[in-house]
Amino acid sequence: MSESLSMQVFDISASALAAERTRLAVISQNIANAQVTKGADGEPYRRHKVVFRSVLEDEVKRRSGQGGALPAGAVRVDIAKVPGDFESVKDPSHPHADALGMVRMPNVNVIDEMVDMVDASRTYEANLSALRTWKQMLARTLEMTR
Amino acid sequence: MSDLTRGFDVAAKLLDFTSARARALATNIAHASQPGWRRVDVEFGALLEAVRLERDGGRKGALARVEPEARIDESALPGSNGNSVDFEREQVQSDKNALLHQLATEFINSKLNGLRSAIRGQA
Numbered sequence: 001m002s003e004s005l006s007m008q009v010f011d012i013s014a015s016a017l018a019a020e021r022t023r024l025a026v027i028s029q030n031i032a033n034a035q036v037t038k039g040a041d042g043e044p045y046r047r048h049k050v051v052f053r054s055v056l057e058d059e060v061k062r063r064s065g066q067g068g069a070l071p072a073g074a075v076r077v078d079i080a081k082v083p084g085d086f087e088s089v090k091d092p093s094h095p096h097a098d099a100l101g102m103v104r105m106p107n108v109n110v111i112d113e114m115v116d117m118v119d120a121s122r123t124y125e126a127n128l129s130a131l132r133t134w135k136q137m138l139a140r141t142l143e144m145t146r
Numbered sequence: 147m148s149d150l151t152r153g154f155d156v157a158a159k160l161l162d163f164t165s166a167r168a169r170a171l172a173t174n175i176a177h178a179s180q181p182g183w184r185r186v187d188v189e190f191g192a193l194l195e196a197v198r199l200e201r202d203g204g205r206k207g208a209l210a211r212v213e214p215e216a217r218i219d220e221s222a223l224p225g226s227n228g229n230s231v232d233f234e235r236e237q238v239q240s241d242k243n244a245l246l247h248q249l250a251t252e253f254i255n256s257k258l259n260g261l262r263s264a265i266r267g268q269a
Binding site for chain 1 (some may be wrong): 165176177181237241252255258
């Protein structure tokens with residue numbers, strides 16, 4: 001991309017802020033659905049997870065000329081469903097219980113989600129601080145021309 | 147190069163290096179959640195060597211040719227998920243880098259102010 005280095009650093013930090021925000025949104029969704037035993041597909045809710053990907057140099061070259069592309073070093077996230085078996089608990093009074101009185105629960109562990117949430121929120125702050133440092137450096141550079 | 151502008155070239159190169167390093171450190175923080183990411187960093191040794199060659203070795207153009215390069219930091223030990231980014235270090239290095247950037251800008255500033263005074267004929 002022909003964009004200057006100064007703007008690229010902003011884009012890198014901004015891409016990470018967006019990624020961490022997506023991660024927080026997915027965590028909220030997991031916690032909100034932690035007790036959903038039957039979704040639209042008739043199955044219990046399956047935990048979602050964000051997967052990070054770097055924007056690499058060759059990808060930037062391939063897309064050069066197209067507007068809005070992220071610079072190399074930026075991050076992108078995909079949202080994936082986490083495989084694994086659903087845990088069954090005995091609850092015969094539950095409307096979704098099978099003939100044996102077992103209910104299949106979502107594969108969400110709320111404690112794991114909470115830990116992940118703290119991590120995502122701290123990482124968001126760190127990126128914000130990197131952005132602020134860069135902004136100050138640019139401001140000082142601009143002051144040279146006064 | 148006259149006395150009034152001496153060191154401009156070094157300060158300008160230093161700004162190139164601090165900018166490149168800020169980018170590397172921002173990239174590391176951006177990848178803090180990505181398993182397997184090895185932290186990258188910009189070494190300033192090449193700049194020092196270029197200044198030495200240009201000043202003492204009389205090798206003209208050594209300083210103009212040196213460019214900052216971001217490399218994987220092999221000395222940083224990766225954690226259990228293969229990621230070697232550590233927030234505290236990135237933060238401290240980032241503050242240090244910003245100070246160095248400020249040093250270069252203030253140096254250029256004071257030189258420019260000196261030139262300005264000279265042009266106006268003020269003491």
